[in-house]
Amino acid sequence: MTSPQGRMRPEHPTARRIVDLVSRFALRTAGAALPDDAVTSGVVLASADVLPGDVFVAVPGLKVHGAAYAAQALDAGAAAVLTDEAGQRLLADAGLGARAPVLLADDPRALAGPVAAWLHDEPGTRLVTVGITGTNGKTTTTYFVDAALRARHATTAVLGTVELRIGEEAIESPRTTVEAPVLQAILALALERGASAVSTEVSSHALALGRVRGLEFDVAAFTNLQRDHLDFHGDMEGYFRDKAKLFAPGQARRGVVVVDDEWGRRLVAESAIPVESVATHVGSLESADADWAVVGADIGLDGVGSTFVLRGPDGAEHTAASPLPGLVNVSNAALAVVVAHAAGVDLDVAIEAVAHAHEIPGRMERVIERGGGLPLSLVDYAHTPDALVLALEAVRPITPGRLILVLGSDGDRDQGKRPLMGEIAARLADVVVVTDENPRSEDPATIRAAILDGVRSQRPHLTDVHEATSRTQAIHDALALATDQDTVIITGKGHEPTQEIAGVFHRYNDRDVLREAHAAHETRVARQGSIA
Numbered sequence: 001m002t003s004p005q006g007r008m009r010p011e012h013p014t015a016r017r018i019v020d021l022v023s024r025f026a027l028r029t030a031g032a033a034l035p036d037d038a039v040t041s042g043v044v045l046a047s048a049d050v051l052p053g054d055v056f057v058a059v060p061g062l063k064v065h066g067a068a069y070a071a072q073a074l075d076a077g078a079a080a081v082l083t084d085e086a087g088q089r090l091l092a093d094a095g096l097g098a099r100a101p102v103l104l105a106d107d108p109r110a111l112a113g114p115v116a117a118w119l120h121d122e123p124g125t126r127l128v129t130v131g132i133t134g135t136n137g138k139t140t141t142t143y144f145v146d147a148a149l150r151a152r153h154a155t156t157a158v159l160g161t162v163e164l165r166i167g168e169e170a171i172e173s174p175r176t177t178v179e180a181p182v183l184q185a186i187l188a189l190a191l192e193r194g195a196s197a198v199s200t201e202v203s204s205h206a207l208a209l210g211r212v213r214g215l216e217f218d219v220a221a222f223t224n225l226q227r228d229h230l231d232f233h234g235d236m237e238g239y240f241r242d243k244a245k246l247f248a249p250g251q252a253r254r255g256v257v258v259v260d261d262e263w264g265r266r267l268v269a270e271s272a273i274p275v276e277s278v279a280t281h282v283g284s285l286e287s288a289d290a291d292w293a294v295v296g297a298d299i300g301l302d303g304v305g306s307t308f309v310l311r312g313p314d315g316a317e318h319t320a321a322s323p324l325p326g327l328v329n330v331s332n333a334a335l336a337v338v339v340a341h342a343a344g345v346d347l348d349v350a351i352e353a354v355a356h357a358h359e360i361p362g363r364m365e366r367v368i369e370r371g372g373g374l375p376l377s378l379v380d381y382a383h384t385p386d387a388l389v390l391a392l393e394a395v396r397p398i399t400p401g402r403l404i405l406v407l408g409s410d411g412d413r414d415q416g417k418r419p420l421m422g423e424i425a426a427r428l429a430d431v432v433v434v435t436d437e438n439p440r441s442e443d444p445a446t447i448r449a450a451i452l453d454g455v456r457s458q459r460p461h462l463t464d465v466h467e468a469t470s471r472t473q474a475i476h477d478a479l480a481l482a483t484d485q486d487t488v489i490i491t492g493k494g495h496e497p498t499q500e501i502a503g504v505f506h507r508y509n510d511r512d513v514l515r516e517a518h519a520a521h522e523t524r525v526a527r528q529g530s531i532a
């Protein structure tokens with residue numbers, strides 16, 4: 001069955017001759033004879049997404065070679081297989097060598113994007129395109145940028161971790177950055193739907209695996225680089241190298257880089273495309289030299305947002321605002337304003353639009369307002385040590401009582417961060433409820449124990465520390481412990497619509513659990529009222 005994102009294709013695709021594809025990309029051919037008039041109108045990397053007439057790109061994966069799924073792709077009607085020599089051998093071994101034309105390239109993964117872009121008539125060149133990378137803040141900044149682009153473009157698209165959205169139509173997103181052929185098909189569909197601008201989150205995995213190849217962004221943006229994904233990139237240097245690929249000629253025309261950390265400064269120094277720098281820490285050394293700098297910030301104590309002053313390259317100062325709490329969102333808002341401006345939106349229009357951007361699912365999202373016996377309750381996606389520090393620091397000033405944190409850590413991902421997160425939780429929250437995030441194939445108790453090791457480094461007797469084996473229970477526990485002077489913050493899963501346990505994706509969402517608890521509370525209060 002085609003995946004939902006695999007169905008986001010243009011309704012009126014162009015058909016192109018496969019022989020033209022062969023000559024355009026200097027491919028070698030093998031397998032069945034390729035008729036001159038054979039055409040294709042789709043390219044896919046996943047066999048499950050094949051529609052009749054597609055070219056199936058079979059790449060060597062980290063787990064398996066895509067050629068292992070060629071039979072499935074051909075059964076679904078694939079017109080040809082684009083692969084490498086290892087793939088060709090696998091096809092021959094499986095007796096599929098003569099079943100369809102085989103198009104050969106040394107690195108088919110690198111070609112998947114450019115081939116799809118060519119097939120869909122280079123949709124990226126007909127849209128204003130913004131790509132945002134960095135460890136944290138991609139989603140938030142992307143939505144802020146979209147808010148500003150919407151002030152100038154009647155229809156926009158937003159592609160990222162939360163959703164794949166064109167205009168007002170959206171579906172859940174399978175990951176932060178979709179595979180290259182899916183991305184190109186969505187861009188073509190966005191054009192059909194009248195979109196003229198698109199903002200895309202670009203993960204480091206995407207950059208390492210060529211998912212944005214074939215798309216030259218008008219503006220690339222960098223938020224920050226913090227410890228994450230070292231299981232995939234090896235070390236921080238490798239992580240940085242992959243991120244830096246976005247700021248290369250052919251991949252982006254110009255860049256906007258936050259220079260608050262050493263990685264941003266290095267990116268500016270090493271980038272081969274023109275970049276503008278943005279310093280967002282008031283009074284920092286970087287702010288004197290940066291093209292743009294936040295020179296004053298007033299953190300709203302009502303938890304709603306902050307105002308700040310942004311100094312431009314000409315020295316002029318502009319009053320701006322972030323609609324979300326915390327200094328990190330001043331940083332995201334400042335970056336978004338500069339990016340939108342670089343993408344053609346007038347500065348004052350961008351500032352105004354970002355200040356009024358809508359709430360972003362699972363990013364400092366206020367699900368229950370303080371009052372009537374209930375604490376202010378927020379859901380946030382912080383799942384790295386640095387993001388956790390910033391999230392807790394952002395809610396402390398808006399918390400008259402205790403800060404109650406529910407956290408876990410992912411299974412099958414960077415294990416080193418678990419005790420770090422525990423240590424931060426114990427240092428910056430008053431009450432800590434340790435629970436599960438997405439345990440995946442790991443034993444959830446082992447993950448919790450690693451977090452608790454970090455907690456113990458600060459609180460040897462685990463005072464005000466609780467452990468809950470179900471996330472729903474953890475949220476209920478946190479609410480039960482709280483008064484309406486407290487703040488409950490649930491971190492790690494944000495908008496995620498599922499919880500992955502032992503290979504099964506269970507429908508689950510932190511916000512829904514909070515909303516249900518809120519509704520149950522209201523019903524209880526109403527019942528007590530009617531009894532009284």
Ligand SMILES: CC(=O)N[C@H]1[C@@H](OP(=O)(O)OP(=O)(O)OC[C@H]2O[C@@H](n3ccc(=O)[nH]c3=O)[C@H](O)[C@@H]2O)O[C@H](CO)[C@@H](O)[C@@H]1O[C@H](C)C(=O)N[C@@H](C)C(=O)N[C@H](CCC(=O)O)C(=O)O
Pocket residue numbers: 045046047048059060061062063064065066067069174175176177178179203204205206209232
């Ligand atoms: C490390 C990584 O990103 N791996 C992704 C990658 O795997 P891979 O290329 O090694 O593929 P593989 O599973 O070995 O399979 C090889 C080939 O066979 C194909 N295949 C496989 C099975 C099948 O039934 N039919 C089929 O055609 C696959 O499409 C693939 O082309 O391509 C696969 C197919 O598209 C993805 O499922 C897989 O994502 C895995 C599930 C994943 O978890 N990715 C995460 C880490 C990720 O990409 N995260 C980033 C960032 C997140 C963040 O910043 O927090 C993201 O952009 O979401």
Ligand SMILES: Nc1ncnc2c1ncn2[C@@H]1O[C@H](COP(=O)(O)OP(=O)(O)OP(=O)(O)O)[C@@H](O)[C@H]1O
Pocket residue numbers: 134135136137138139140141161176201203223224328329331332362363364380381382383386387388390391494
């Ligand atoms: N500029 C920032 N610097 C550090 N932390 C941030 C920043 N912006 C947001 N955060 C924190 O990181 C969390 C994730 O934010 P967001 O979803 O915007 O980032 P992301 O880069 O899209 O993350 P992911 O790639 O994991 O989806 C937020 O919930 C918040 O706690």
